[in-house]
Each structure stands twice: as C-alpha cells, then as structure tokens.
Amino acid sequence: MSSKPYLTGHYTPVTDEITATGLTVEGTLPPELTGRLIRNGHNPKPGVTPTHWFKGSGMVHGIRLREGRAEWYRNRWVHTPALDGAPYMTERGPDLTASTAGTHVIEHAGRLLALCEANVPFELTPELETIGAHDFNGRLRTAMTAHPKEDPLTGELHFFGSSPFPPHLVYYVCDAKGEIVHTAEIPGATASLKHDFAITRRHVVFIEGNVTFDPAEHSGIPYGWSDQQPARIGIMPRTDDGARHVRWFSIEPGNMLHVANAYEDGQGRIVLEGPTVDREGFRLSWNWWVGAPGRGTEPNTRSYTRRWVIDMATGTVDEQIIDDLAVEFPTLNEDYLGAENRYQYAVSFPDQEGFGGYGVVKYDRTTGARRIHQVGDARLPSEAVFVPAADATSEDDGYLLTVVSDLKQDASHLLVLDASGLDRVATVHLPRRVPAGIHGSWIPDSALDTSEH
Numbered sequence: 001m002s003s004k005p006y007l008t009g010h011y012t013p014v015t016d017e018i019t020a021t022g023l024t025v026e027g028t029l030p031p032e033l034t035g036r037l038i039r040n041g042h043n044p045k046p047g048v049t050p051t052h053w054f055k056g057s058g059m060v061h062g063i064r065l066r067e068g069r070a071e072w073y074r075n076r077w078v079h080t081p082a083l084d085g086a087p088y089m090t091e092r093g094p095d096l097t098a099s100t101a102g103t104h105v106i107e108h109a110g111r112l113l114a115l116c117e118a119n120v121p122f123e124l125t126p127e128l129e130t131i132g133a134h135d136f137n138g139r140l141r142t143a144m145t146a147h148p149k150e151d152p153l154t155g156e157l158h159f160f161g162s163s164p165f166p167p168h169l170v171y172y173v174c175d176a177k178g179e180i181v182h183t184a185e186i187p188g189a190t191a192s193l194k195h196d197f198a199i200t201r202r203h204v205v206f207i208e209g210n211v212t213f214d215p216a217e218h219s220g221i222p223y224g225w226s227d228q229q230p231a232r233i234g235i236m237p238r239t240d241d242g243a244r245h246v247r248w249f250s251i252e253p254g255n256m257l258h259v260a261n262a263y264e265d266g267q268g269r270i271v272l273e274g275p276t277v278d279r280e281g282f283r284l285s286w287n288w289w290v291g292a293p294g295r296g297t298e299p300n301t302r303s304y305t306r307r308w309v310i311d312m313a314t315g316t317v318d319e320q321i322i323d324d325l326a327v328e329f330p331t332l333n334e335d336y337l338g339a340e341n342r343y344q345y346a347v348s349f350p351d352q353e354g355f356g357g358y359g360v361v362k363y364d365r366t367t368g369a370r371r372i373h374q375v376g377d378a379r380l381p382s383e384a385v386f387v388p389a390a391d392a393t394s395e396d397d398g399y400l401l402t403v404v405s406d407l408k409q410d411a412s413h414l415l416v417l418d419a420s421g422l423d424r425v426a427t428v429h430l431p432r433r434v435p436a437g438i439h440g441s442w443i444p445d446s447a448l449d450t451s452e453h
Contacts, residue, residue: 003291004049004291005288005291005295005299006042006053006056006288006289006291006299007044007049009407010380010405010407010435010436011053011435011436012433012435013043013044013046013056013059013435014043014059014075014432014433014434014435015046017074017075017076017077018073018074018075018431018432019072019073019074020072020073020074020430020431021071021072022070022071022072023063023070023071023072023073023428023429023430023431024070024428024429025068025069025070025426025427025428025429026426026427026428026429027416027424027425027426027427028068028425028426029065029068029069029070029416029425029426029428030068030389030390030399030416030425030426031067031068031390032387032389032390033065033387033399033401033416034065034066034067034444034445035064035065035442035443035444035445035446035447035448036062036063036064036065036126036442036443036448037062037063037065037385037401037403037414037440037441037442037443038060038061038062038063038105038112038128038440038441038443039060039061039105039382039383039403039437039438039439039440039441040058040059040060040061040078040101040102040103040104040105040114040115040437040438040439040440041058041059041061041102041435041436041437041438042054042055042056042057042058042059042100042102042437042438043056043057043058043059043077043102043435044056044057045057045077045083050220051218051219051220051290052219052220052221052289052290053288053289053290053299054100054102054103054221054289055100055219055220055221056100056102057077057078057080057082057083057100057101057102058077058078058080058099058100058101058102058103058114058116059075059076059077059078059102059435060075060076060078060105060114060124060128061073061074061075061403061434061437062074062075062076062127062128063403063414063428063430065428066445070414070428073430073431073432074127074128075128075432075434076124076128076129076130078099078100078101078102078114078122078124078130079130080097080098080099080100080101080119080122080130080133081095081097081098081099082098082099082100082101086098088118088119094118096118096119096120096133096135096142096143097119097120097133098119099116099118099119099120099122099133100116100119101114101115101116101119101121101122102114102116102438103115103116103117103146103438103439104146104147104438104439104440104441105124105439105440105441106148106150106441107441107443107447107448108148108150108157108174108178109157109174109176109177109178110178110447110448111123111134111178112124112125112126112128112443112448113134115144115145115146115148116146117143117144117145117146117147117162117195118143119143119144120133120134120135120140120143120144121133121134121144122134126448136174136178136179136180137179137180139179139180139183140161140172140180141170142161142163142167142170143161143162143163144159144160144161144172145159145160145161145162145194145195145196145197146195146439147159147195147196147197147258147259147439149197149198149199149337149338150334150337151199151337151338152334152335152336152337152338153201154176155175155176156173156174156175156176157173157174158171158172158173158174158199158204159171159172159174160172160186160194160197160206162193162194163191164191164212164213164222164223165191167185167186167189168186168189168190168191168192169185169186169189169194169206170183170184170185170186171183171184171185171186171204171236171243182240184242184243185243186206186234186236186243186246187243187244187246188234188246188248189206189208189234190208190212190229190230191212191213191229192208192209192210192211192212192229192232193209193211193212193213193223193255194206194207194208195256195257195258196256196257196258196259196274197259198259198261198262198272198338199238199262199337199338200238200262200263200264200270200338200339201238201263201264201338201339202237202238202264203235203236203237203238203262203264203270204235204236204237204238204242205233205234205235205236205259205262205270205272206233206234206235206236206246207232207233207234207256207259207272208229208230208231208232208233208234208248209229209231209253209254209255209256209276210225210226210227210229210231210253210254210255210279210282211223211224211225211226211229211255211282212224212226212229214226219289219290221289224286225255225279225282225283225286227253227279230250231250231251231252231253231254231255232248232249232250232251233248233249233251233272233308233310233317234246234247234248234249235247235248235249235270235310235312247312249310249315249317250317251308251317251319252319253278253279254276254277254278254306255276255277255282256274256275256276256306257274257275257328258274258275258328258329258330259272259273259274259330260273260274260275260305260330260331260332260344260346261273261330261332261336261337261338261341261344262338263338263339263340263341265309265340267311268312268313269309269310269311269312270308270309270310270312271307271308271309271310271340272307272308272310273305273306273307273308273322273330273344274305274306274330275300275303275304275305275306275327275328275330275346276303276304276305276306277300277301277302277303277304278302280302281296281301281302281303284296284301284302285298285299285300285301285303288301297350298326298349298350300326300327300328300349301326301349302326303326303327303328303349304321304323304324304325304326304327305321305322305323305325305327305330305346305363306319306320306321306322307319307320307322323363323370325348325361325370326348326349326350327346327347327348327349327361328346328347328349329346329347329382329383329384329439330344330345330346331344331345331346331383331384331385331386332344332345332386333386333388333395333396333398333419334386335388335395336395341365341395342364342365342366342395342396343362343363343364343365343395343396343419344362344363344365345360345361345362345363345384345386345400345419346360346361346363346384347359347360347361347381347382347383347384347402348360348361348372357374357375357376357377358374358375358379358380358381359372359373359374359375359381360372360373360375360381360384360400360402360417360422361373362396362419362422371421371422372422373417373422373424375402375404375415376406377408378406378407378408379404379405379406379407380404380405380436381402381403381404381415382402382403382404382405382434382436382437382440383402383438383439383440384400384401384402384417385400385401385402385440385441385442386398386399386400386419386442387399387400387401387442394420396419396420397419397420398419399416399417399418399419399425400416400417400418400419400422401414401415401416401417401442402414402415402417403415403430403434403437405433405434405435405436406433407433410433411429411430411432411433412430412432412433412434413427413428413429413430414427414428414430415427416428
C-alpha cells in the first residue's frame with residue numbers, strides 16, 4: 001500500500017473506467033432532479049505515484065438522474081496529453097494543454113469543461129468522453145482558473161488566469177453564448193497563488209494570500225508560504241476600464257483556497273467570506289498534499305471560515321473568524337452568487353486530534369445557527385451541490401447532492417438531502433467506491449439540450 005495519504009483510504013484511486021445502468025434508489029428522487037451530477041478529482045493511472053495530490057490525472061464521475069430514476073453512473077479519465085505523460089514544460093515554454101484537468105467541471109453555453117488552474121479547459125461530451133482542449137476560439141492565451149463565476153443575472157462567465165510570471169493576473173469575461181468579450185491585465189498583482197476569486201453585482205474581488213511562487217519547491221507545484229508575501233484583497237469595478245481602478249487592501253496573514261460568496265451590503269461595503277488557514281494550517285495541509293512528514297490528519301487542516309468587510313469609502317478592512325469548525329468546499333444557492341445570501345453549505349472535517357467527524361454543514365448567516373448532517377463512521381461526503389426545487393419560494397428550498405465514500409463497505413452512494421433541514425430525501429447506490437474528489441456541478445438537461453456541440 002502507498003504511504004502517500006492522497007493514494008490511500010477515501011482517496012485510493014480506481015483502476016478502470018466503467019458504465020453501470022439502472023442504479024438502485026432508496027427513498028424518492030424528486031422529478032426535478034433531471035440531469036447529471038458530475039464531479040472531478042485526481043486519479044493517477046495504475047503504477048503512477050504523483051509527487052503532489054494535485055498532480056494526479058483528472059477523472060470525472062457522473063450520475064445521470066431522470067424523473068425519479070437513476071439511469072447511469074460512469075467514470076472517465078480526462079484524456080489530456082498529461083494523462084499519457086506529456087510534460088507541462090517544453091523547450092518552447094509551458095504547454096497549456098498538458099493538464100491534469102482534475103479540479104472542477106462546469107457547464108457554460110452548452111459545453112462541459114474540465115478545469116485545472118494551470119491549463120486551458122478540456123471539453124467533454126455529456127457522456128464524459130473527452131473532446132479536447134478548449135481555448136475559446138484562440139482568445140484564451142493564458143491558463144484558466146478552476147473557479148470561474150457565472151453571473152446568475154447575465155449568464156456571463158467571469159474568470160482569470162494566474163501565473164508566477166508576468167502578467168501575474170489576467171481577467172476575462174465570456175458572454176452567455178460562450179465567447180470571450182473582455183480581457184484585461186490586472187496591475188499590481190503579484191506571484192501569490194490565486195486559486196479562487198469572487199464577483200459581486202458591481203465588483204470583482206481578487207484574493208492574494210501568503211502562498212506564493214517558490215522555485216525551491218520540487219513537488220511539481222512550485223508554491224510555498226512566505227511571510228514576505230503580503231496578504232491582500234483587490235477590488236475592481238465591473239466596468240470596461242475596471243482594471244485601471246483596481247484597489248488593493250492589506251489583510252491579516254493567511255491563505256484562502258475557496259470563496260463562499262461576496263456581495264455589497266446595505267452600506268455599500270463589500271463582504272467576503274470563505275475558509276482560510278494560517279501558517280501552521282497551511283504547513284499541515286501542504287505536507288498532506290505532498291505526503292511529507294509532519295502532516296495533518298486531513299487534506300484541509302485548521303481551515304476556519306473568515307469574514308472580511310471592506311469599506312471602500314474609508315479604505316479599511318474589518319476581518320474576523322466567524323466559526324470554529326474546520327470546513328472546506330463552501331457552496332450556496334448560486335442564484336445568490338454575488339448578492340447577499342442567508343445560507344451557506346460546506347463539508348466539515350475532524351479536528352487535528354481526530355475528534356469530530358465528517359458531515360455536511362448548513363450555516364444560517366442571519367441567525368448564526370449551524371446545523372450538521374453527520375454522514376456516519378468511516379464515511380466522507382463530497383462537496384455539497386445545491387439544486388433548487390421546482391417552483392422554489394425561498395433561498396434554501398432545494399436539495400444538496402453529495403457523493404459519500406464508505407470505507408467500511410468499500411462503496412459509495414449519492415446522498416440527496418433536503419437543503420432546508422438536512423434530512424435525507426434519497427440515496428442512490430453506486431456500483432463502486434468513488435474516490436474523494438475536489439469539485440463538481442449539477443447540470444440540468446435543459447443546459448445541455450441547447451448545446452450545438
């Protein structure tokens with residue numbers, strides 16, 4: 001058995017691609033759950049031991065639901081040059097197609113895109129076969145973040161490319177038809193790792209933490225913690241000339257991987273929330289990611305939700321940790337992305353001593369209440385994806401979809417929860433254990449039915 005933590009336990013890779021139909025359902029699947037839950041993760045081929053968790057080749061897992069039935073499960077490697085061993089660096093520079101494509105999978109303008117922040121996206125068919133690299137008709141000339149944001153009002157896709165070398169940050173806007181319509185280099189950005197960002201109704205929010213380019217790091221992911229790298233938040237207006245007006249605000253040391261949400265409050269201040277780690281938390285997590293001694297018990301250690309309130313008028317930032325539960329993979333009802341939201345969801349992790357358990361967490365930001373659905377002993381849920389109910393009348397009127405890895409049974413199931421109370425609605429039994437992964441999306445049939453590809 002491998003000593004690498006990202007190749008053992010819940011993270012043990014599967015060795016092949018399968019398709020299974022007619023899945024067993026316990027409970028009743030709501031008929032509006034007609035579409036595909038597709039999630040992504042790192043799954044190196046047999047015999048391959050990557051030097052970093054994030055270097056494992058991407059594999060997508062899909063579950064097809066239709067009108068109360070679970071029609072199929074299938075898993076497929078994303079067939080990029082890197083899957084067959086092609087190097088990222090060549091004599092002519094980086095090959096942006098040599099991607100793991102293992103971080104996220106989204107739909108936009110009828111296309112399914114598998115993402116990795118160091119590369120261009122890879123397009124997939126609705127059956128998860130690989131079509132090939134997608135560079136937006138040549139208009140994407142950098143890598144693309146694995147965390148683009150789709151504006152729920154306009155359908156625009158906002159994203160960026162980050163690099164340890166100038167230009168450090170390039171911002172893009174893609175219209176609802178899938179064409180890039182705006183590109184801008186962001187002045188003042190540094191080599192700090194920018195994994196995620198946020199949009200509000202009127203602004204773009206960039207986050208630079210203390211993790212930055214480190215040429216001495218030889219794991220294949222050349223980043224590390226630096227006390228000399230300032231932690232900052234960049235605020236840019238969502239206008240054609242917004243890059244000329246970006247402002248950077250200093251914040252306390254730390255590092256954020258994933259944004260929960262951001263919005264303008266009633267006083268015009270920008271509120272940003274998401275899990276962050278301090279120096280020690282990053283060290284423990286990084287050592288887990290590379291399989292080094294002195295690592296945490298989990299891939300996300302000491303990751304606590306933080307809130308920043310940026311007052312553009314006074315130039316000040318108020319920040320505080322708002323919860324003492326270790327969480328990651330925050331989600332929300334994406335109809336509220338960029339606007340003030342009441343509810344947020346996340347995955348909870350045991351603390352460093354191993355106490356507590358894995359669960360799906362719901363936060364009520366109005367009352368401060370926190371509710372946890374414990375998934376059970378030796379079980380790990382994936383990121384909980386929110387799907388609105390038919391004719392929903394409130395923000396949390398819908399369902400949470402999470403794939404649960406069960407080590408005792410060597411199996412996995414799709415768990416459907418009522419988002420309002422976290423009660424179980426249905427369980428779909430999958431034909432194999434699905435390794436713990438990273439991110440994914442619910443893609444309704446209506447989104448793919450409009451595809452011309």
